[in-house]
Amino acid sequence: MVLATASRLFAIVLPYRRTAVATVALIYALLLGLPLAMVMDARTLQREIHELASGDDRWMVNRAEFEYQAVLLALYRAAAGDRKDGRAEVQAAIDILYSRNETLKSVRNNGGYANIQDSHRAAVGAIDAAIEAADAILARAPGAELSSSQLGDLLSLFGAVEPPMADFLRDERTALAEARDAVNVRAIDMTTLLFGYIVVLALASLGLIGALAWNNRKLSATTSRMGLTTAALRNSETLQKLIADNLPATILYTDSALRLRFVNRSAQTWLARATPFLLGQRLNETMEDDLFQALHPGIQAAMGGALMRHEKRLKFPDATTRHVEIEHIPLLGNGGKVDGVVTLIEDITKRAQIEMTMRQHQRLEAVGQLTGGIAHDFNNLLGVILGNIDLLAGRLPPGSGDRKLAERAAEAVKRGASLTDRLLAFSRQQTLKPERIVANRLIGDMAELLHRALGETVRVETRLEPELWSCTVDPGQLESAILNLAMNSRDAMPLGGQLTIATANAVVDKAWAATQSEFTPGRYVAIGVADSGEGMDAETLKRAFEPFFTTKEVGKGSGLGLSMVFGFAKQSGGHVVIESQPGGGTTVTIYIPGVPDVASLAPRADIDNPTHRAGRGEKILVIEDNEAMLEFSAAVVEQLGYTPLTAVDGQAALDLLESTSDISLIFTDIILPGEINGIDLVRRARARRSDIKALFTSGYFDIGTLPGGALPGGATLLKKPFRKVELERRIGELLGSHTA
Amino acid sequence: MRALCLWFAGLVLAGQIGFLAPRPSLAEDGPSIVVSGLGGGERLLTLDQIKTLGSAELRTSTVWTEGVQVFTGVTGAQFVENLGAGGRTVHAVAANGYTVVIPAAVFATETLLISYARNGQMMTLRDKGPFWVVFPFDANAKFRSDTYRSYAIWSVTRFDFQ
Numbered sequence: 001m002v003l004a005t006a007s008r009l010f011a012i013v014l015p016y017r018r019t020a021v022a023t024v025a026l027i028y029a030l031l032l033g034l035p036l037a038m039v040m041d042a043r044t045l046q047r048e049i050h051e052l053a054s055g056d057d058r059w060m061v062n063r064a065e066f067e068y069q070a071v072l073l074a075l076y077r078a079a080a081g082d083r084k085d086g087r088a089e090v091q092a093a094i095d096i097l098y099s100r101n102e103t104l105k106s107v108r109n110n111g112g113y114a115n116i117q118d119s120h121r122a123a124v125g126a127i128d129a130a131i132e133a134a135d136a137i138l139a140r141a142p143g144a145e146l147s148s149s150q151l152g153d154l155l156s157l158f159g160a161v162e163p164p165m166a167d168f169l170r171d172e173r174t175a176l177a178e179a180r181d182a183v184n185v186r187a188i189d190m191t192t193l194l195f196g197y198i199v200v201l202a203l204a205s206l207g208l209i210g211a212l213a214w215n216n217r218k219l220s221a222t223t224s225r226m227g228l229t230t231a232a233l234r235n236s237e238t239l240q241k242l243i244a245d246n247l248p249a250t251i252l253y254t255d256s257a258l259r260l261r262f263v264n265r266s267a268q269t270w271l272a273r274a275t276p277f278l279l280g281q282r283l284n285e286t287m288e289d290d291l292f293q294a295l296h297p298g299i300q301a302a303m304g305g306a307l308m309r310h311e312k313r314l315k316f317p318d319a320t321t322r323h324v325e326i327e328h329i330p331l332l333g334n335g336g337k338v339d340g341v342v343t344l345i346e347d348i349t350k351r352a353q354i355e356m357t358m359r360q361h362q363r364l365e366a367v368g369q370l371t372g373g374i375a376h377d378f379n380n381l382l383g384v385i386l387g388n389i390d391l392l393a394g395r396l397p398p399g400s401g402d403r404k405l406a407e408r409a410a411e412a413v414k415r416g417a418s419l420t421d422r423l424l425a426f427s428r429q430q431t432l433k434p435e436r437i438v439a440n441r442l443i444g445d446m447a448e449l450l451h452r453a454l455g456e457t458v459r460v461e462t463r464l465e466p467e468l469w470s471c472t473v474d475p476g477q478l479e480s481a482i483l484n485l486a487m488n489s490r491d492a493m494p495l496g497g498q499l500t501i502a503t504a505n506a507v508v509d510k511a512w513a514a515t516q517s518e519f520t521p522g523r524y525v526a527i528g529v530a531d532s533g534e535g536m537d538a539e540t541l542k543r544a545f546e547p548f549f550t551t552k553e554v555g556k557g558s559g560l561g562l563s564m565v566f567g568f569a570k571q572s573g574g575h576v577v578i579e580s581q582p583g584g585g586t587t588v589t590i591y592i593p594g595v596p597d598v599a600s601l602a603p604r605a606d607i608d609n610p611t612h613r614a615g616r617g618e619k620i621l622v623i624e625d626n627e628a629m630l631e632f633s634a635a636v637v638e639q640l641g642y643t644p645l646t647a648v649d650g651q652a653a654l655d656l657l658e659s660t661s662d663i664s665l666i667f668t669d670i671i672l673p674g675e676i677n678g679i680d681l682v683r684r685a686r687a688r689r690s691d692i693k694a695l696f697t698s699g700y701f702d703i704g705t706l707p708g709g710a711l712p713g714g715a716t717l718l719k720k721p722f723r724k725v726e727l728e729r730r731i732g733e734l735l736g737s738h739t740a
Numbered sequence: 741m742r743a744l745c746l747w748f749a750g751l752v753l754a755g756q757i758g759f760l761a762p763r764p765s766l767a768e769d770g771p772s773i774v775v776s777g778l779g780g781g782e783r784l785l786t787l788d789q790i791k792t793l794g795s796a797e798l799r800t801s802t803v804w805t806e807g808v809q810v811f812t813g814v815t816g817a818q819f820v821e822n823l824g825a826g827g828r829t830v831h832a833v834a835a836n837g838y839t840v841v842i843p844a845a846v847f848a849t850e851t852l853l854i855s856y857a858r859n860g861q862m863m864t865l866r867d868k869g870p871f872w873v874v875f876p877f878d879a880n881a882k883f884r885s886d887t888y889r890s891y892a893i894w895s896v897t898r899f900d901f902q
Contacts, residue, residue, distance in 0.1 A: 066836075066838055067836060067838075070836035070837055070838065071836075073837070074836070092835040092836060092865055092895075093835075093836045095835075095864070095865030095866045095895075096834065096835060096836045096838075096865055096894075096895050097836075098865075098866045099865065099866050099867060099868045099894065099895070102866070103804040103868075
């Protein structure tokens with residue numbers, strides 16, 4: 001087991017051929033063994049070199065040469081008779097030679113120099129023989145001084161030792177020289193061997209490194225190929241998971257044993273469990289019974305190979321019931337057998353709602369067309385009836401009862417005609433009888449009527465532009481539209497309030513027109529109806545023009561009022577703009593194409609004249625809740641050479657004022673969402689910096705009715721809609737940089 | 741011719757190592773050593789006098805003998821200390837005139853033994869006696885060098901402190 005693991009590990013780490021591994025191991029064994037042997041040899045060599053280096057002393061110590069000469073010297077001295085104890089000296093010298101010779105016999109035999117063994121033995125034997133003979137001579141005359149003949153005998157005895165001694169010494173010297181040469185040769189051999197060893201070691205290492213590098217390259221190539229494949233696989237898996245997790249659908253894959261094999265993130269959320277706790281589980285164990293009952297029949301059917309699709313209402317984990325489309329797709333494996341079923345559950349609640357709204361709109365449009373067509377036919381019928389009644393009435397005597405009946409019938413027909421007119425207005429198909437009028441007169445005539453119609457609690461005020469342009473419009477329909485708006489205003493002010501009707505000349509340039517849909521740039525007469533009522537929230541504002549949309553109680557309004565106004569304005573080539581704020585009143589402005597008097601006619605070019613850069617980068621804080629309007633205003637300010645800072649409500653504006661010290665001017669809408677309106681904002685800003693300039697804008701015509709009351713001192717109002725040149729002029733005046 | 745050379749060499753050697761120097765009597769008076777270089781000139785030490793200087797025993801083998809020997813004698817340190825001998829070198833002279841020069845640092849130690857007995861026996865001249873300078877050759881490789889072997893002079897009869 002361990003061995004198998006180790007060999008597998010070895011195979012992974014060293015994927016080389018076994019023979020190659022064995023060869024390398026052998027080379028290394030040799031490379032390691034060789035120096036070991038060399039170290040051993042070197043020790044011997046070192047010892048020998050050491051012995052030879054100062055070798056003379058040892059040889060001297062063990063050499064008999066000196067002792068032999070000492071004997072000869074003692075004999076000559078005795079013969080010369082210059083010593084009184086000559087015999088003792090001779091004896092001592094012989095004794096010491098003897099002791100040396102004994103040493104030579106015992107030690108030098110072990111010296112190991114085979115080629116000097118013979119002369120060595122000969123020398124030692126000669127000394128032995130000489131001493132033995134000398135001892136015999138000395139024994140013959142104990143104690144006495146030696147005679148000259150005895151001395152002569154002794155000298156000849158020891159003289160005979162000289163040739164073998166000389167031979168021995170010569171051989172010894174030769175042997176020594178040879179030994180030295182041998183050691184030197186071995187030292188040289190060893191150096192060569194060491195050098196060779198280093199070369200072999202270097203070559204072997206290079207070879208091994210090369211082999212390793214080659215194998216590593218192969219290995220890393222394989223690894224990186226594998227790594228790339230794995231990475232590609234992982235990427236693909238990640239991509240698939242990413243797609244599956246982010247599809248707006250719940251995806252489950254159930255195998256033929258009804259066990260879950262795949263779930264996407266949405267399914268995990270629905271089943272309130274993480275993937276590891278879902279995979280491999282039986283379907284009925286992972287979900288509540290009603291969900292299982294909703295899915296199971298479809299899955300079973302799909303297991304039979306059929307693609308199942310149906311819509312259902314299901315309870316979602318957030319306890320809401322949703323409209324879903326369920327699709328069970330059988331997955332076919334080898335042999336056409338169904339391996340499992342992919343279940344897709346798509347929440348189509350929103351889609352269903354949109355579809356329903358669309359259907360309603362289509363129905364309304366159809367109703368409108370139908371109504372228009374019927375009204376036309378009905379008008380014709382009413383015309384025939386009225387004509388005939390008139391004919392009939394002409395034949396009846398005036399004042400007679402029959403004539404009165406005919407006249408009542410004619411009245412009823414006229415009322416019927418006005419009803420069809422209203423239906424036609426809604427379908428934008430009413431017959432307009434346009435005349436060139438100045439709206440001021442019409443509104444002045446209406447004031448008394450409105451006052452009576454709106455009751456005592458509502459104060460009616462008119463603010464009319466004295467130089468108002470004329471416009472071409474059906475006066476009856478304009479009257480009807482104003483009346484309609486006044487009625488809406490009255491209903492918005494159940495506890496009373498103020499109704500302001502105002503007129504103005506308006507030049508709408510491209511930029512301003514772009515902030516509204518279906519608004520063509522040009523000159524318009526603006527007729528505004530403003531109330532101090534409860535206002536509308538954004539949601540209501542969006543749907544205000546929809547036909548039959550009403551916030552009034554059932555039976556109190558038809559929901560046709562504003563849509564009729566819109567239809568009339570559009571049919572007259574104009575537009576309607578609504579501005580409202582919950583609790584801040586509502587202003588509806590009707591724009592009708594205006595015809596300026598020749599005298600007041602400014603060059604047409606000023607509508608879209610090229611921008612004059614009057615600013616020098618002064619910071620202007622622009623506050624406006626209508627995003628399109630804010631963009632427009634900011635763009636104009638920037639084109640004029642100023643630096644716009646923008647905010648969508650009072651609080652955001654205050655924050656900006658807090659963080660930016662050098663704001664020169666505040667350009668704000670008066671009506672702002674939230675607790676701080678434009679006037680409050682400027683008051684608060686001036687409390688911090690009294691020199692800050694302010695320019696207000698509003699679609700309201702009567703600022704007296706505005707929440708917050710009168711404008712702060714030094715502030716001016718720029719009425720919406722305004723033109724670029726106008727904004728430029730006003731800013732220039734306020735900042736003193738206007739040079740145009 | 742060869743004999744003549746040896747003779748000549750012998751003469752030269754004899755001149756160098758001072759055969760004319762005073763010598764102890766070898767046979768009649770028993771073993772003795774002459775010491776020079778002391779305060780009072782030369783002094784002859786008998787074996788008994790040498791024995792009073794100190795006593796030491798050394799077990800070692802030598803290249804000149806077979807097997808471990810037990811040497812008895814007086815150490816160089818004891819010898820120098822008790823005689824008050826000084827100097828940088830000691831010239832040791834054998835009975836046949838052979839001389840070696842031993843540095844005082846080597847001589848005045850516990851590891852130099854002036855032995856007078858081997859294996860409990862007095863040593864004759866034929867046994868490298870009566871005095872043999874030995875070292876503990878077995879104890880340290882330092883002593884197994886040729887330098888120390890050359891210091892191991894036998895049949896020594898004289899120490900000249902210089």
